[in-house]
Amino acid sequence: MDFKSRLLEKAVESLSSLPGIGKRTALRLVLNLLKKDKNTVENFGKSFIDLVNNIKYCNECHAISETELCNICLDQRRDHTQICVVEDIRVMLAIESTMQYKGVYHVLGGLISPMDGIGPDDLKIDDLINKVNTNNIKEVIFALSTTMEGDTTNFYLFKKLSKKNIKISSIARGISIGDELEYTDKITLATALSSRLPYENSLTK
Amino acid sequence: MDFKSRLLEKAVESLSSLPGIGKRTALRLVLNLLKKDKNTVENFGKSFIDLVNNIKYCNECHAISETELCNICLDQRRDHTQICVVEDIRVMLAIESTMQYKGVYHVLGGLISPMDGIGPDDLKIDDLINKVNTNNIKEVIFALSTTMEGDTTNFYLFKKLSKKNIKISSIARGISIGDELEYTDKITLATALSSRLPYENSLTK
Numbered sequence: 001m002d003f004k005s006r007l008l009e010k011a012v013e014s015l016s017s018l019p020g021i022g023k024r025t026a027l028r029l030v031l032n033l034l035k036k037d038k039n040t041v042e043n044f045g046k047s048f049i050d051l052v053n054n055i056k057y058c059n060e061c062h063a064i065s066e067t068e069l070c071n072i073c074l075d076q077r078r079d080h081t082q083i084c085v086v087e088d089i090r091v092m093l094a095i096e097s098t099m100q101y102k103g104v105y106h107v108l109g110g111l112i113s114p115m116d117g118i119g120p121d122d123l124k125i126d127d128l129i130n131k132v133n134t135n136n137i138k139e140v141i142f143a144l145s146t147t148m149e150g151d152t153t154n155f156y157l158f159k160k161l162s163k164k165n166i167k168i169s170s171i172a173r174g175i176s177i178g179d180e181l182e183y184t185d186k187i188t189l190a191t192a193l194s195s196r197l198p199y200e201n202s203l204t205k
Numbered sequence: 206m207d208f209k210s211r212l213l214e215k216a217v218e219s220l221s222s223l224p225g226i227g228k229r230t231a232l233r234l235v236l237n238l239l240k241k242d243k244n245t246v247e248n249f250g251k252s253f254i255d256l257v258n259n260i261k262y263c264n265e266c267h268a269i270s271e272t273e274l275c276n277i278c279l280d281q282r283r284d285h286t287q288i289c290v291v292e293d294i295r296v297m298l299a300i301e302s303t304m305q306y307k308g309v310y311h312v313l314g315g316l317i318s319p320m321d322g323i324g325p326d327d328l329k330i331d332d333l334i335n336k337v338n339t340n341n342i343k344e345v346i347f348a349l350s351t352t353m354e355g356d357t358t359n360f361y362l363f364k365k366l367s368k369k370n371i372k373i374s375s376i377a378r379g380i381s382i383g384d385e386l387e388y389t390d391k392i393t394l395a396t397a398l399s400s401r402l403p404y405e406n407s408l409t410k
Contacts, residue, residue, distance in 0.1 A: 002301075004276065004294070005269045007256045014252040017245075018234045024295075029223045031293055033253065034260065034269075035315070040222075041257035047219040048250035051212045051235070052243050064210045071209065088236055089209070096207075110240070 062107040062124050063089050072096075072104055079103045081138040085128065085157065087111055087150070091143060103141070106131070111149035112156055120156055128157070132164050139167040146173055177204055267312040267329050268294050277301075277309055284308045286343040290333065290362065292316055292355075296348060308346070311336070316354035317361055325361055333362070337369050344372040351378055382409055 008030065015026035033041050057063065058070035065071075072078060082103030086092050092105050108123045131137060140161060144150035154170060161168055174192035175184055184192075196202075213235065220231035238246050262268065263275035270276075277283060287308030291297050297310050313328045336342060345366060349355035359375060366373055379397035380389055389397075401407075 002298070004298075005260070005271050007252075007259055007271075008269050008294075010252045011256040014249045017249070019237055020230075021234075025225075027295055027298075029226075030256070031295065032224055034257070038257050042254050044219045044222070045250040045253035045257075047212075047215040048238065049247050051216040052239070052246035052250075054212055055210070055239065064213050066210050066212075089213075090232060090236065093207070093209075 061105045062109060062127070063092055063105060077102075081136055082141065083128070083131065083137060083139070084141045084143050086143050087145065095143060103139075108144075108153070111144060111147075112153045113149045123153075125157065125160070129160055132161060132166060137166055139169065142168070142170040144170075266310045267314060267332070268297055268310060282307075286341055287346065288333070288336065288342060288344070289346045289348050291348050292350065300348060308344075313349075313358070316349060316352075317358045318354045319357075328358075330362065330365070334365055337366060337371060342371055344374065347373070347375040349375075 008027075011030045011033075012023060012026045015021055015029055016023050021029075033044065056065055056067070058065040058073055059068055060073040061070060063070050063072070067074075079102050083106050084092075084095065084101060084103055085106045085108060086095070087108055087110060089107060092107060095101050095105075106124070106128050108125065108128075110118055110123050112118060112120055112123065128140075132140065140157075142154050142157060144153055158168060172195060173188070174195055175181065175188065181189065213232075216235045216238075217228060217231045220226055220234055221228050226234075238249065261270055261272070263270040263278055264273050265278040266275060268275050268277070272279075284307050288311050289297075289300065289306060289308055290311045290313060291300070292313055292315060294312060297312060300306050300310075311329070311333050313330065313333075315323055315328050317323060317325055317328065333345075337345065345362075347359050347362060349358055363373060377400060378393070379400055380386065380393065386394065
């Protein structure tokens with residue numbers, strides 16, 4: 001596309017560099033921005049510059065935080081012997097919204113993905129091992145996506161942690177609440193069958 | 206959602222202020238940005254600030270342009286007596302991509318939409334009337350969306366221009382090329398019937 005303006009082209013390129021946003025959508029969004037007042041658009045741009053220059057991560061769990069330690073890691077009412085391993089802050093926010101988990105988190109910052117050139121060294125894995133070695137950790141819970149990358153990362157972590165004297169668990173894989181069995185895919189159904197629980201333990205919370 | 210960081214929240218708010226982008230998508234996009242290097246994210250933000258501070262519009266047709274007059278308005282091989290009225294630069298780019306149109310454009314900057322508080326004075330309508338009054342214009346072509354807002358704007362422009370000694374036309378409304386008649390909606394089908402042309406004029410270009 002010939003955008004008739006280098007400035008317009010650059011703004012469109014910026015937005016379309018984001019996953020799931022193509023050039024056409026980006027152009028629509030940029031033209032929408034241009035209908036807003038100058039200040040709003042300046043603040044729009046500034047919010048990303050501020051973010052990248054001042055963002056902080058919790059020293060303990062590596063979640064995005066305003067302070068050296070995040071609110072969850074600072075909270076002494078939470079169980080610091082139980083660590084839930086998540087891919088990024090989105091999963092952490094999702095789990096927090098269930099209000100069922102009282103332990104702490106460890107944010108890996110991604111999943112092992114050889115296809116994308118992401119290896120164990122690109123993630124906060126060593127730091128997790130150190131935590132288990134030095135702190136008094138009783139359980140590590142894997143809460144990673146049920147994808148190839150999630151499974152690879154689960155397996156890698158399990159190999160690293162299996163000899164330590166801790167409980168290692170993974171969140172349950174099975175039928176989503178509300179799903180009808182006849183429409184469930186074969187792999188999920190087979191996993192749900194083999195992971196069956198005593199009835200009294202299987203009730204929806 | 207509690208984002209654990211004001212900076213993160215502001216960036217998410219910025220992106221989710223764009224149409225069609227919700228808070229969850231915005232968070233996904235911002236976390237994706239944070240995986241890129243600092244420079245890339247700074248340039249991302251800067252591209253919008255540069256855009257809004259330095260954007261220029263063609264003095265003649267009001268399209269986004271790098272110069273006082275855009276390339277199309279400067280092009281003397283184009284027919285300056287024929288003006289195609291469009292909502293925004295996106296439609297102009299779409300029509301240009303057909304390589305069928307040899308006249309010039311007039312970008313309204315929107316459509317009349319009382320629901321959104323956009324009246325004729327918010328658009329470049331007076332300027333179009335002036336052009337028709339003072340320049341030697343032979344034809345004005347309406348190329349606006351076939352929506353309520355497009356039709357309202359068409360009608361308003363027609364009222365303003367109908368007494369001038371010029372040809373006023375609208376792009377054809379009918380069956381899209383490749384569409385099957387049995388799946389075409391009733392209004393389109395009725396419009397296509399009443400707008401029928403002599404066969405030899407109706408062939409696909």
